[in-house]
Amino acid sequence: MSTDAPVPNLSHLPPEMLDFTLSKTFGALAPRLGRLTLPGRKPLLTPDFLGNTSRGAVPHISQDIYRSRANLGGVYIALEDFVEKHPQKIPPVLQYDVPEPLRRFIALPDAALLVLGARRMPPLPTPMSNTNSEVALQTSVGFKTISLEYYAAAARKLQPDIVIGLADIPFGQESVSTKRKDKMSDRTEAWMRDIIAKRNGIDKGERRFNIFAPFLPLDKDLQQWYLEHLVDEMADHISGIAIYDAYLLDDLPEELHKLPRLSLHPPASPQELLRQISLGMDIFTIPFVNEATDAGIALDFTFPAPEPREDTKTSRRSLGIDMWQPEHATSLIPLSTGTSCSCYACSHHHRAYLQHLLNAKEMLGWVLLQLHNHAILSSFFAGVRASISASTFAADVAAFEAYYEPQLPEKTGQGPRVRGYQFRSQDHAKGEKKNPKAYSKDLEGKVKTVKVFAAHGQEPKEKPETRNLIDDEALEGLVDLENLRLEDGNGNGKGELELEDDENGRASSSSS
Template identity: 40%
Template sequence: MALEDFIEKKSPPILSAPPTLARPLHAFTGFPRDMVTIMGPRRCTPVKTPVGNGSQSLSIWTSTGASTLPIDTYAAHIEALGPDIAIAPAELFHTSVRPPAKKLVRMADRTEEWVARFLKPSRREKLRESGTAVFAPIVGVPHHVQWQYLKQLSEDELDALVGLAIYDVKLLPAVLEHYKPLVPLARLSLHTVTSPQQILEQIAAGVDICAVPFLNTTSDAGIALDFTFPPPEGPHEHPLALGTSMWSPEHVTSVTPLAPGCQCYACTKHHRAYIHHLLNANEMLAWTLLQIHNHHVVGEFFAGIRAAFAAGPTRFEELSEQFVATYEAEIPLGSGSRPRARGYHFKGIANQPKINESKWANLNDGGEGAEGAVRPSDATSESARAARSATETPVVPDESSVELDKKGFASKEEGGALVN
């Protein structure tokens, strides 16, 4: 979870939880106690902000627009919410994935300073007492640029750390080779992945926990994931698809589950035809059921990975090779519309095309441009309002309740008389 999703107001409701609760974040979100919560300052992957970070603050993008989050304020919110895992603040890429050398040095220096500020002695004790595990960030800059910061982690901050949050998995081999005290720490990957094959690559590189942001985008695209680990036994004439588009007309009358043999709620209670109907009706339940299903598929995928490691590292390598050979390399793209995007889903740019399609159209017999038609671009003009009043029922009546009652409001006519 990202703190920026909860602090759009001056007095965030998430901070109003009673301080007596052992896990305020679990109580506010409704998550069960056995579910591990991970909180960082920004989303994975974050939306670009209008300006970069300050020397003592992060630039964030809330649901109401851009804002700043001081490092001390972020630390105080973490203390108050008590997540299971807290990611220390880091200076990340802003607009370019290949910034100049001067920017790379500043990223390493600021991250070093912010982590030390986040882990000051008085705060370490509070986080330890609340049971919050701190993961130190490793930013995506070359090793020779941030070696001093990594040395600080392995010497000065080690006793306060439980894990590492890695923004570039390619740096992990160098970290494990040169900083042995950091080897026992858990490794969380915040390096964006777009397929299960990339997850397997990260795990093979030494990652313990993976962020899987493609779950949301896949569900929004109307795709039901369909892959398993270990993969199904072959031979297969063609590589298997990693998912199925529920927008396809072939599902109109299909009463089969989203994936064969799946035991998730969506597959045991509903079928493809129902999901297809919901998508075409733009019902939010469609994407909710797809999210439930896709989370279950990915959960079983990780369960299979853990079982493979229990059988030995070589078993995991064998099954990973089989998985790559069995499935297509990319998740299919959806062919329909997605849920309506909100302002915090993207950063607007100049001359950007319209993100959301209009949910209404001219239904007059004359078609577009017919007399009396209401165009979206004319919606605020006086003539458009006059035309709309002639073709649509006003949402709010012009008369008072007394006048409406006299005219027989909410009555029906039987035998020439009005009956309430």
Template identity: 40%
Template structure:
């Protein structure tokens, strides 16, 4: 069973290999094929790129060690806000191509066998203080917030030619649930934008070229009753033009599949907030075929090595952790691999103590090895899920139930320092409090307010010049200046001294060279 038809001139084909046959489960096996790319067996996942690259992995390592179905990219990460009176073109639009490579592949140096999925905003997106309009959305680029119109985004897709494009959707971000009036406007705008997308494609001279980009229609994160008219249009008028569905609300999928049979054969990409493998298994049961998983990057940044397997390989009286914090002192002398029976490069060539040392020294190689390992664990997880589905839905549901009973619900919180944080992780989040920095500051003030140097204010006795007190601080470079005692004399504490404290009185201070 395929989606391909003569009315839909797209290079993508999706085939359902095994559909669900039991009640209460819509899990299925499939295969997604794109011209010039390796076929992707589903269920599978997409790696999330940052600024056009998979974090901590160079393009050659992506080709060697990344076993995902493709890479998810955001347009806002590779464009910039145009400066006033500036005629400079965004570099990505002027990328030279050769040998038939698509511009997005050429600019990001992505391996030619990996598919690329392009969306307007990163996942998860930074909330914008500016709202969307009837013809544009607000995005957060490397140079600040910018308005992106529907026409500009469609022109970017025509120029960059990703394998899969997700058209603009009127979405809200942040913890606040949109009101019913706002949710209805989201559905109406998205409906209008998608209708205009295909109308402009038909009227464009580059229409045939754009049709080699598979379009995944967005399904909004609002209730089914609010967006049913939009879904009706997808089913009746646009089902032959779209190649798949990008679903932001997994709970809508069951109603969609029951009411619109012609949309049921399309591949379903989950772009919701999936944070653990427990969420992945639930959404596979709902019928999802592919997943965008930003939590892999977050877990790697936190210094966590994933250790879960599907189905669980151990029987223990307590819950098993989903990962191990490699910054823990227990890993300092551990010569074991990051995860038992793991075949990734990090586990076959190195051990936990080595990666612990790299993370403590803030060496880039530490996060590279950790990212390679975590992607391998997730790829093996999906391979085991597909093997269980091949045995039947009952085997899959039983293994998923055992997984829920054996593993903790969340990943452990990493205790080590993160790599240098990217700017968009902290900038300009509207309507929220300023988040504390993940890492301790490398430098601090001499009075101790910064906390980085551990130095506090020097107080000399009355009549002693401040410059003399500062000179006393310079005598013992490795020492720590502390507050004065009750009599006003400065004290100097130096770790190498056995008694730990050396009293410095006014006479000693006066004897120092000025």
């Protein structure tokens, strides 16, 4: 991603003025190059992507790391990440009385583009349904609905750069009746009218936000009435289109082709991402990059694809490297060798160290993976823009699909701990715990036994090849613990420390 260009001086323009210029296009349904500029922000060269966030932050990347190491031109923020369940409680972000409170609340750099939507990407289904005046959300503490007035007021208060208009989409439903589809179109049209009116009613001198209109995942005839009103009455008041089904772009009215297109259709792989780009999509939210990081997978692809070697022409190359595999335990090569990745992780660390961090459940492991995966994706989009500029995109896509596997590697290891709102609603009814126990303790009366596992996060019985690497080294610091006395607050002995052998369960202990 090219975000190192200087911030344009557009201070003479109103703060809400978004400008999108197409520099190269081949038609209505074809790849295209564009430049999105906003006063005070770095220009976004398209096609490009936004960082997908959770609770206002790109997962595993803190705000200081974002500023110093991440190469992102902007982020997508979901309002449901900040809304409380109880209506009588005002979310803390709405109590922050400073200019651009959302940007300050999440410590986002001034140069980064800030896009606000109602739902996360991808959104999780809710047991509550939308109504004519309210949209169902899944907050961090439960389900609730918000009205259009609440959404518009929050957008006015938080002052993002771009707000995605509310869309009536029943996420998670496999089949939707024709009557329900008619409601989707009617409600979305009414909600768009209202949010435009409320944005235009903001006092002069107060910062306004740009509006991206939803393009529903419906056939053209089922949303024709909404699209006609969008073109005839609202086109002058919107700055872009938010598209929920990229493969319906052929139904987008010609009058809206000049506007930037934000894809809210999550691609499952780089190949699907290329197919969306080939249809003329400009900006993306890409959940699979976070999913790969959580799974311990280091992305390893480049665009255009390298020339295949003679000994590898018969098989396709994987799109990523599973860092949980045992062959990486002693590997001293960078995360990515097939691509010339210059990210911080590849420049300073090797695979053995990263696997050690993952096995030890050290969050630094996922930080390094996330930095690497975003760097791979940024380089991917830079190659896409260069290919479109050289008019070789179609041939490069064919070569990419022939060179790489069609899907990302399957997850084999355990990811980081997850929060409740990262599960689908039906998963909350299950009795089992979402995360395994991090520690093992036995409490029997006054006798306290602490089990110490000397394995750096690995269990020899699960990975026999690591047994000889961890036995003496891991126990070296425990030698002096044999005489450790466990005491309560009054200095009385409480029990014994037990050192347990992972494999055979044999124990040696020293009584207090």
